[in-house]
Amino acid sequence: MATSMEPSASTGSTPGAVGGTLLEQRADVQRYEKAWDELTAAALSPTASRRYIRDLIEESRP
Numbered sequence: 513m514a515t516s517m518e519p520s521a522s523t524g525s526t527p528g529a530v531g532g533t534l535l536e537q538r539a540d541v542q543r544y545e546k547a548w549d550e551l552t553a554a555a556l557s558p559t560a561s562r563r564y565i566r567d568l569i570e571e572s573r574p
Contacts, residue, residue, distance in 0.1 A: 521545070 524535040524544055535541050556564060 521541055524541045526533045535544060
């Protein structure tokens with residue numbers, strides 16, 4: 513979604529398994545942008561994700 517350097521979108525869509533939702537209200541688009549920004553900020557990098565999963569596998573082995 514948008515970052516501080518990109519303009520905010522006026523519409524958006526959310527894909528789903530059997531269809532999606534078109535977001536046309538500015539407030540809805542902004543809520544989804546905020547949620548996306550928070551999720552991507554909290555996410556591990558690909559390298560850290562691999563390390564985390566590898567560590568979990570190692571810990572679960574007898």
